[in-house]
Amino acid sequence: MKKYYIVIIISIFFMSALPTAPLPDGMEILKQVDDNITAENRIMTSRMIVRNRRSEREIKAKTWIRGMDQAFTEYLSPAREQGTKMLKEKDRMWIYSPSTDRIIQIAGHMLRQSVMGSDLSYEDMMEDPILSNLYTAKTLSVDTLQERLCWILVLTSKKEDIAYHSRKLWVDQERKIILREERFAKGGTLLKETDVLHVFQIDGRWYPKEILYRNVLNQNSEGTRFIIESLELDAEIPDWRFSKAALRRS
Amino acid sequence: MLLFKLAYRNIRGAGLRSFLNILVMSIIFVLIVWMQGLYEGVTVQATTDMIREDVAGGHYRHPAYDPNDLVDLMEAHQSYQPQQKAVDRHDLEPVLMINASVYPNGRMQSALLKGIRPDQALLDFPAHELKTQMDGVIPALIGKRMADMMQVALGDEFIIQWRDRQGTFDAATARIVHIMTTIVPTIDAGQIWIPLKRLQEMTGMTDEATYMIARPGFQLQDPQNWEYYSQDELVHSIVNLMETKSSGGMFLYLILLLMAMLSIFDTQVLAIFKRRKEIGTLVALGMTQKEVSRLFTLEGTMFGLLGAALAVILGIPICLYTWRNGINFGPVMDSFNLAVSPIIYPIYTPEMIAATFILVLFLVMVISGIPARKIASLRPTDAIAGRRIYKVRGEK
DSSP states (O other): OHHHHHHHHHHHHHHHHSOOOOOOOHHHHHHHHHHHHOOSEEEEEEEEEEEESSOEEEEEEEEEEETTTEEEEEEEESTTTTTOEEEEETTEEEEEETTTTEEEEEOGGGGGSBSTTSSOBHHHHHSOSOHHHHEEEEEEEEEEETTEEEEEEEEEESSSSOSSSEEEEEEETTTOOEEEEEEEOTTSOEEEEEEEEEEEEETTEEEEEEEEEEETTOTTEEEEEEEEEEEEESOOOOGGGGSTHHHHOO | OHHHHHHHHHHHHHTHHHHHHHHHHHHHHHHHHHHHHHHHHHHHHHHHHHIIIIITTEEEEOTTOBTTBOTTGGGOOEEOGGGHHHHHTTSEEEEEEEEEEEEGGGOOEEEEEEEEOTTOOSSSOOGGGGGOOOSSOEEEEEEHHHHHHHTOOTTOEEEEEEEOTTSOEEEEEEEEEEEEOOSOGGGTTTEEEEEHHHHHHHHTOTTEESEEEEOTTOOOSOOTTOEEEEHHHHHHHHHHHHHHHHHHHHHHHHHHHHHHHHHHHHHHHHHHHHTHHHHHHHHHTTOOHHHHHHHHHHHHHHHHHHHHHHHHHHHHHHHHHHHHHOEEOGGGGGGGTSSOOSEEOOOOOHHHHHHHHHHHHHHHHHHHHHHHHHHHTOOHHHHHTTOOSSOOTTOO
């Protein structure tokens, strides 16, 4: 018996002494993630399922996206939200409500309000999706998530005016897609969690199909599921689509 | 004097009818005075409490700060270092405000995070409770309204999430160290008070404030970029609101007055109809029609005068009691959206009482005179013969 113990201890000693493979550069991985997600034009139909302790709501929308700065969303259902449209132009956002027939610019503290009662704020939607523009990344370790090998990256904001001071990402090593994300406050408190539940492949790239967003501090919420029903990459989108006039256009 | 004696005798002669008229008049007098006293009481109470707990001698505000539109609140802060001496002397009390989200029992709510010095000396406000030292946890002071809204009690902890001056999120735990009972919603509803220094550190807004409360009588010689709002301007909204509410109450006065006038008018018409033979006899005995008309007007006015006298007898104990003990309106006062306690102490001023009496008596005199005008065109022979003064349509 004593021999076995000695063999085990010696094996552990030698294994720990073996040279480990160096972790790849975090910024490199982050750039690959950004490249994977970036497309010039996108047209997307999606469903957003907002769940809390008492109810569940499903909101359908169609979104036109051009580059990083322009986005136009039209809500298709439920009847109460049908016809509501949102336009994002760089760091500005307008919302049109057919019931009031008014266009309102979302600014100041309104940006912090939730979008259609979900765990996402207007501000989250306004954020620059190219993370390497905002953060420096460091590879922390390797992990397995959803039976996929992932790099864990720790992101720290480059500038001071970034909403989330740091983030932790689980990046699929092969597909270069984020499978999990945690967003932290300056003091280190975990604020939001994102889990990619399903992925799909389009034009050789991997995209998230179903994402679960959760505001960790809001225990009343059971999260918001964002499901991409259809996605068209590099589609033709006319210029008028990203004009304020398009908000009133039916 | 003769007319006065005659009028008084006639009123006494009418017995119960006169008494009822006088009683109605007195009740209306008392009701109008009491209601006006109530409105005056609410106004004075609301303004006094607001001055004591929030306004003091006025506010110096950052130009971008608008309490009715907090969209740009995160931009509304500036350094008070040029006014540091006045701040050190407690002539000015800096208050910093930011938007925040709070998570009591895991529920998300919006709140205004306000920083004030625990040793402030200008307001009747329990800021000293914020002196409590706690490791890492932020001491928080809230009003009872906010405690009800957040469903929290003394000692409860919750997470506050805010953004610093650059816009980066941060979060920390706060503990309720005191729940104040205040009737001033501007320091309670939706607000969480924490030590000023702590809020300045949390946001990176060192020595900055959104507004500064001034000591009564103190004025900055050079306010620089601070906009001054005097005490009167700050309580003006309450006075305006009360004037609006009071004019709503005018509708009730009008109905009451209308009822009283209708009763007097009706009595006069009936009296002239019933006493046409007496009118004829008085004219036949040498009185002019104008004198008889004046007699009837005087009789009507006397209802008002005697009503006023009875109102004094009835009203003094009622008004005195309510003035001393107040009237408890309970939760009804919340619908006023005003900084007022549920117990209202009415305030009766001599000017208000005199104006009410003069107005009502004038109206009574006018109303009594209208039916009596008919007497002037009356022929004595017709009156003695008992012919109608008020003709039926088509009658010749």
